[in-house]
Amino acid sequence: MGTDRFGRDIFARILHGGSISLLVGLCVVLLALLIGGPIGLAAGYFGGKTDVVLMRFSDVFLAFPPLLLPIAITAALGPGLCNAMIALAVSWFPWYARIMRASAMTVRRELYISAARNFGVGHLRILIRHVVPNSLTPVIVQASMDFGFAILAAASLSFIGLGARAPTVEWGLMAADARTDFLDHYWTALFPGLAIFVTVLAVNLIGDGLSEILGPKRGGQE
Template sequence: MEMMMQTDVIEWPSRLIRARAFFRQHRLFVFGAAILLVVVSCAVLATWIAPYEPTKIIMSERLLAPGAEHLMGTDRFGRDIFARVLHGGRISLLVGLCVVLLSLVIGVPIGLVAGYFGGRTDLLLMRIADVFLAFPPLLLPIAIIAALGPGIWSAVIALGVSWFPGTARIMRGAVLRVREELYIGAARTIGLGHPSILVRHVLPNSLTPVIVAASADFGYAILAGASLSFIGLGARAPAVEWGLMAADSRVDFLDHWWTALFPGLAIFVTVLALNLVGDGLRDILDPKQGRPE
């Protein structure tokens, strides 16, 4: 028992030293992760943090400036903007997460198969991806939403389908490097089949660049989802979403700046935090690709 206590006493200073060293080397990552944690916590706990219902209309309190009663003011329908920003984070974060997951579900298997087998398989799959990449960034999602109909899930599907070619190409590039490693040749030599090699050896060792790219894509997916909501193709009233809030403020923001500032600031801060986390993950998971300190 005494030996265990002594070991714990010795380990704590070393852990503290390692934590300080990590913070010094990856300050921007820690800063971005802290901001992201605050944003996610506020969205999850919005029901308990927000002092008002996000959709409650009080016409007698319309377009009030930020103050003690309404921290971020009210919009043209008297709805509390602070409550709407907190609740809007739920949909915006959910849209970004679902878009990234959908692009991974589609893009990772395509890039894995194309990079591993090469030849005609690679050529066919990458030319299919090139067809999707040929469209401007928002034109293909708009076309897909036109076919499916406006809505949050239509926006998620449209963005995920248009996003997967980038994921597939990143995965393919990683697999092209991994498949030439000695342990892959050894696995073939001992008689492992292609499915086993792909799942047990190639996939785990090729995911690092995909994870880094996905963390950055998360922020851009939130921004793209907000853009679609802004033009009326994403979230629709009475849903509460940052892009939709910015769209609702178009009539009033010149005279009542707070109606557009706070939803836009929420998008800006969240995307910035995710970009910092993505850069930090790149430096941590793949130091050779990171920026020099």
């Protein structure tokens, strides 16, 4: 893969940057799930005014374009990888809130939930023991597909100077540093971009596979 203008090995930097990019994708998805999951769970299980208030709160974040809100938050907090992860998680949590809400609304209508209530089981115990485990499948599928997009979004923020900062090695930052040398040394930008492409494609294929495995089975004959 050659070297950059400072003589640094691009292959070694891509391998090192891969661990950071994968960690960024994992942290963004987990943080978004930790924020949106409880909100959607409470909205779907309790319903009524709780549902209205929590969902309208989430809709405020959905009103912004997908990448505009992270850019605004990162610009306000200051450039940096941690701030970029927080900004992405804040902009993505409403999707997990909506998914968890829909699953919780379906589960709460089940007979075993009514039976647990009739036996005097508390709401918190019902949520932890019954609603959460039976509502995770669509969330897991969505998280597996968002993992790649989180890597891509973090690389985009780094590319425009709002994400990772030197000396951190990150694929988007590597591509940004190669802009001035791209015409004469194309490989300095080609291979970081190719690493992002291959990783996002692989993660999306895994997400599609999980969707087929964990999704509802359709009956009937072909």
